[in-house]
Amino acid sequence: xxxxxxNIFRVLSGAALxxxxxxxxxxxxxxxxxxxxxxxxxxxxxxxxxxxxxxxWVKERYSRVPILGPVVAGGPQKALDPPSHDEVMRAFLxxxxxxxxxxxxxxxxxxxxxxxxxxxxxxxxPPRFYxxxxxxxxxxxxYKCTLHYAExxxxxxxxxxxxxxxxxxxxxxxxxxxxxxxxxxxxxxGSPY
Numbered sequence: 001x002x003x004x005x006x007n008i009f010r011v012l013s014g015a016a017l018x019x020x021x022x023x024x025x026x027x028x029x030x031x032x033x034x035x036x037x038x039x040x041x042x043x044x045x046x047x048x049x050x051x052x053x054x055x056x057w058v059k060e061r062y063s064r065v066p067i068l069g070p071v072v073a074g075g076p077q078k079a080l081d082p083p084s085h086d087e088v089m090r091a092f093l094x095x096x097x098x099x100x101x102x103x104x105x106x107x108x109x110x111x112x113x114x115x116x117x118x119x120x121x122x123x124x125x126p127p128r129f130y131x132x133x134x135x136x137x138x139x140x141x142x143y144k145c146t147l148h149y150a151e152x153x154x155x156x157x158x159x160x161x162x163x164x165x166x167x168x169x170x171x172x173x174x175x176x177x178x179x180x181x182x183x184x185x186x187x188x189x190g191s192p193y
Contacts, residue, residue, distance in 0.1 A: 062087055067133060067179045071124075078122050079141030083174045088115050088145045091172050105156040110168075113149040120144050120173075127182040136179040145172045 071077055083091075098108050121142040130136050147170045153163040 058090065062090075065178055067136065067181065068139075070181045070183070071137070077124065079119070079139060079176060079178075081141075081176060082117050082119065083143055083145060083176065085115055087174065088117070088147070088172065089113075091145075091174060092147055092170060095172065096170065104154075107154040109152045109154075111150045111152065113147060116146040116148070118144045118146075124180070130179065133179060133181075135182040137182055139178050139180055141176040143174045143176070145174055146170075147172070 098110070100107055119141065121140065123140055125138040125140070127135055127137050149168050149170075151165045151168040155161050155163070
């Protein structure tokens with residue numbers, strides 16, 4: 001009779017240890033509030049992460065108008081920042097996206113891209129008051145960006161053929177505008193202006 005009770009005690013204590021071990025493992029442990037079905041991970045396509053990162057990159061680099069210090073007498077009054085090749089390619093792909101289809105049936109490639117950037121205008125508006133900025137001058141810089149590339153179109157059905165345009169040219173106009181503060185500027189403590 002005594003060994004029967006020992007066996008039952010061993011089985012129950014082993015079962016209790018097993019249940020405790022399983023419930024204390026990483027994902028099954030519940031510490032803090034539970035979100036119910038919302039706590040189950042849902043797979044998300046990497047497309048959305050890449051799109052969010054690209055949108056932030058464009059906003060951070062190209063969508064904002066910077067406010068620079070005042071233009072000093074005798075100092076340079078020309079724009080110092082032509083468009084980067086990244087900015088030109090993003091503008092080009094936004095205006096003319098690649099219409100890729102099914103591989104080996106229809107595909108477009110753009111190879112050997114050369115970018116030529118020419119400044120066509122650089123001028124400043126007279127000072128005026130801008131809300132949330134104060135008195136400032138708007139500095140305009142207009143650029144003509146010419147892209148030379150080879151465009152290859154592969155068509156695989158119904159008759160397989162390749163269309164090659166070795167001298168494809170696209171012209172984009174990109175404007176860079178920024179503000180210069182005007183007058184006795186006090187930007188706060190420690191400001192160089």
